[in-house]
Amino acid sequence: xxxxxxxxxxxxxxxxxxxxxxxxxxxxxxxxxxxxxxxxxxxxxxxxxxxxxxxxxxxxxxxxxxxxxxxxxxxxxxxxxxxxxxxxxxxxxxxxxxxxxxxxxxxxxxxxxxxxxxxxxxxxxxxxxxxxxxxxxxxxxxxxxxxxxxxxxxxxxxxxxxxxxxxxxxxxxxxxxxxxxxxxxxxxxxxxxxxxxxxxxxxxxxxxxxxxxxxxxxxxxxxxxxxxxxxxxxxxx
Amino acid sequence: xxxxxxxxxxxxxxxxxxxxxxxxxxxxxxxxxxxxxxxxxxxxxxxxxxxxxxxxxxxxxxxxxxxxxxxxxxxxxxxxxxxxxxxxxxxxxxxxxxxxxxxxxxxxxxxxxxxxxxxxxxxxxxxxxxxxxxxxxxxxxxxxxxxxxxxxxxxxxxxxxxxxxxxxxxxxxxxxxxxxxxxxxxxxxxxxxxxxxxxxxxxxxxxxxxxxxxxxxxxxxxxxxxxxxxxxxxxxxxxxxxxxxxxxxxxxxxxxxxxxxxxxxxxxxxxxxxxxxxxxxxxxxxxxxxxxxxxxxxxxxxxxxxxxxxxxxxxxxxxxxxxxxxxxxxxxxxxxxxxxxxxxxxxxxxxxxxxxxxxxxxxxxxxxxxxxxxxxxxxxxxxxxxxxxxxxxxxxxxxxxxxxxxxxxxxxxxxxxxxxxxxxxxxxxxxxxxxxxxxxxxxxxxxxxxxxxxxxxxxxxxxxxxxxxxxxxxxxxxxx
Ligand code: SF4
Ligand code: SF4
Numbered sequence: 001x002x003x004x005x006x007x008x009x010x011x012x013x014x015x016x017x018x019x020x021x022x023x024x025x026x027x028x029x030x031x032x033x034x035x036x037x038x039x040x041x042x043x044x045x046x047x048x049x050x051x052x053x054x055x056x057x058x059x060x061x062x063x064x065x066x067x068x069x070x071x072x073x074x075x076x077x078x079x080x081x082x083x084x085x086x087x088x089x090x091x092x093x094x095x096x097x098x099x100x101x102x103x104x105x106x107x108x109x110x111x112x113x114x115x116x117x118x119x120x121x122x123x124x125x126x127x128x129x130x131x132x133x134x135x136x137x138x139x140x141x142x143x144x145x146x147x148x149x150x151x152x153x154x155x156x157x158x159x160x161x162x163x164x165x166x167x168x169x170x171x172x173x174x175x176x177x178x179x180x181x182x183x184x185x186x187x188x189x190x191x192x193x194x195x196x197x198x199x200x201x202x203x204x205x206x207x208x209x210x211x212x213x214x215x216x217x218x219x220x221x222x223x224x225x226x227x228x229x230x231x232x233x234x235x236x237x
Numbered sequence: 238x239x240x241x242x243x244x245x246x247x248x249x250x251x252x253x254x255x256x257x258x259x260x261x262x263x264x265x266x267x268x269x270x271x272x273x274x275x276x277x278x279x280x281x282x283x284x285x286x287x288x289x290x291x292x293x294x295x296x297x298x299x300x301x302x303x304x305x306x307x308x309x310x311x312x313x314x315x316x317x318x319x320x321x322x323x324x325x326x327x328x329x330x331x332x333x334x335x336x337x338x339x340x341x342x343x344x345x346x347x348x349x350x351x352x353x354x355x356x357x358x359x360x361x362x363x364x365x366x367x368x369x370x371x372x373x374x375x376x377x378x379x380x381x382x383x384x385x386x387x388x389x390x391x392x393x394x395x396x397x398x399x400x401x402x403x404x405x406x407x408x409x410x411x412x413x414x415x416x417x418x419x420x421x422x423x424x425x426x427x428x429x430x431x432x433x434x435x436x437x438x439x440x441x442x443x444x445x446x447x448x449x450x451x452x453x454x455x456x457x458x459x460x461x462x463x464x465x466x467x468x469x470x471x472x473x474x475x476x477x478x479x480x481x482x483x484x485x486x487x488x489x490x491x492x493x494x495x496x497x498x499x500x501x502x503x504x505x506x507x508x509x510x511x512x513x514x515x516x517x518x519x520x521x522x523x524x525x526x527x528x529x530x531x532x533x534x535x536x537x538x539x540x541x542x543x544x545x546x547x548x549x550x551x552x553x554x555x556x557x558x559x560x561x562x563x564x565x566x567x568x569x570x571x572x573x574x575x576x577x578x579x580x581x582x583x584x585x586x587x588x589x590x591x592x593x594x595x596x597x598x599x600x601x602x603x604x605x606x607x608x609x610x611x612x613x614x615x616x617x618x619x620x621x622x623x624x625x626x627x628x629x630x631x632x633x634x635x636x637x638x639x640x641x642x643x644x645x646x647x648x649x650x651x652x653x654x655x656x657x658x659x660x661x662x663x664x665x666x667x668x669x670x671x672x673x674x675x676x677x678x679x680x681x682x683x684x685x686x687x688x689x690x691x692x693x694x695x696x697x698x699x700x701x702x703x704x705x706x707x708x709x710x711x712x713x714x715x716x717x
Contacts, residue, residue, distance in 0.1 A: 101298055102283075102287075102291060102294055102295040102298060103294075104290075104291065104294070106294075134286070134287075134288060134628060135626075136288055136626040136627050136628060137626055139600055142288055142290075144288075210288065210290050210600075210627070
């Protein structure tokens with residue numbers, strides 16, 4: 001397998017053939033903000049937070065979708081990029097109902113920590129305060145649409161890893177939302193195996209364990225990488 | 238040279254903010270006084286349509302000083318929604334957290350908020366009656382107060398993982414086993430903590446003699462008392478019946494906390510957002526009662542720990558029957574601190590504290606849940622109604638400060654009438670007497686942001702009105 005050498009933020013980095021800029025950067029310990037990409041799941045390139053500048057290209061590129069190439073010169077942190085990321089996070093915050101202080105993942109939320117990292121101390125847009133619902137019909141899990149940022153991580157984890165495809169997105173634009181089966185209450189779903197992969201992959205408090213005290217839900221989507229590796233190598237812990 | 242002016246006004250020493258208005262008659266004598274809280278309500282509304290599992294965390298945000306009490310009441314309401322009894326290890330962890338929290342909250346109230354008045358004197362000029370002055374005059378005592386708070390907070394941190402707003406407890410129990418390794422650390426704090434509280438007691442008890450006028454005239458009146466009561470008659474903070482006693486020491490009622498609303502009601506007061514609670518059979522205002530340290534010591538037959546029992550016996554000698562002087566809340570608070578330390582010591586000697594399981598798992602089995610516990614300031618009740626999926630349709634909180642509201646008003650009025658008496662035209666109450674007004678409120682250690690279920694702090698304002706209701710003058714304290 002051929003290996004490329006490229007420059008990210010002034011550092012020489014190697015990438016395997018086919019590897020994305022995001023993966024190469026992460027391997028080298030360079031942090032690029034992201035909300036929808038998860039190692040081991042397909043990348044929809046939806047959140048646009050991982051956009052980077054590539055020398056010689058006049059368009060910004062999503063690091064999760066762009067393959068690393070020999071001699072590439074990538075910049076992940078410029079003031080323009082930072083400003084754009086900040087704007088995106090503010091839009092996400094204004095779009096839903098995010099009250100961190102009472103959220104189940106307060107302190108462990110990827111949206112919250114990204115907002116903090118980008119110094120989002122206020123939102124410049126008028127919040128929409130949409131009237132959204134909470135589905136608590138499942139025996140163990142809850143889905144709070146107020147906190148959903150439509151990153152589709154749960155949809156992909158359910159489809160690509162669990163193989164159940166219980167979850168999907170219905171509607172378009174501002175009416176888009178996560179549904180279970182044919183938009184039935186989750187508790188009525190026949191396809192859901194109750195594995196909980198969606199809950200663990202969700203970057204926000206939208207998917208949560210019922211009865212779990214707030215701020216106690218540490219999530220870690222790293223388990224997906226382990227499952228994939230285990231299936232490939234046929235080694236399970 | 239760089240100079241910095243630090244303005245510490247006395248009102249910065251009450252949590253939250255409030256207003257006192259004095260009504261004068263034709264002779265410009267004080268007729269009545271009212272204690273208003275001018276904050277917004279809203280936490281109950283905020284809970285509606287939220288899942289019950291989130292309540293402990295939401296409720297822990299009601300108050301930054303006593304989050305544990307709200308978490309406990311909320312978790313217990315959650316236990317009832319699930320229809321379970323949490324395992325013993327969970328109950329013991331929750332109890333330990335409550336002891337630690339009462340200790341740290343009382344330490345704040347006594348050493349930081351009230352001791353400037355107690356140790357430096359009510360009439361000391363404001364610049365000489367604040368924490369900085371106290372730090373100069375009594376560095377050791379203040380340091381001990383800070384350490385006591387740290388001890389309480391450390392125990393909470395060991396249990397809950399985070400100093401403020403820990404959320405390790407929820408419906409059914411707690412989140413994880415309490416590691417035995419923490420025992421040594423807690424144990425190591427005990428001797429110093431006991432010593433600090435004994436020193437505080439030795440300082441406070443003789444001092445009380447110099448506060449005779451305050452003890453007798455700053456909220457000294459008969460009233461009912463309410464607290465959690467155990468079958469053994471020992472001080473109880475987590476589980477048990479709710480007992481109501483009158484000032485003659487007669488038990489008027491014992492009832493289950495789950496039915497508190499059958500026995501207790503709240504008025505909506507027009508001039509304040511804060512409600513006042515009363516015992517239904519006697520109506521308002523005769524049924525008004527007091528909660529908190531004084532009520533607990535009055536209602537318990539014994540403390541149940543040796544040191545606190547000795548102090549309680551001495552405390553009892555201050556009255557025939559229940560102690561009615563609001564000023565002695567301070568003493569009751571220090572005795573409770575002693576008791577809390579002894580209870581913490583007992584708790585960590587109980588192997589069940591470190592045991593498993595820690596949570597009873599179940600799904601929703603009831604549509605209504607009630608939880609109660611003793612918070613530092615008094616008995617706390619949470620009551621939730623949920624729909625079939627467990628989303629809240631209604632949340633009711635009955636908190637300590639609104640149960641003490643009427644008593645606080647009476648204490649303020651008594652203080653104003655006795656100490657200020659009258660305000661001549663163009664005059665204003667003397668500084669020391671204004672301070673007594675606030676000190677009357679502070680006996681109850683009211684946490685106003687909690688009692689009005691909103692966040693935020695603002696200063697206290699004192700206004701006085703003529704018989705026609707016309708504003709004659711005002712003083713805003715803390716509006717620096
Ligand atoms: S629990 Fe598992 S099967 Fe059910 S929706 Fe989530 S990922 Fe899909
Ligand atoms: S529920 Fe969570 S994982 Fe699913 S789309 Fe919404 S935010 Fe993303």
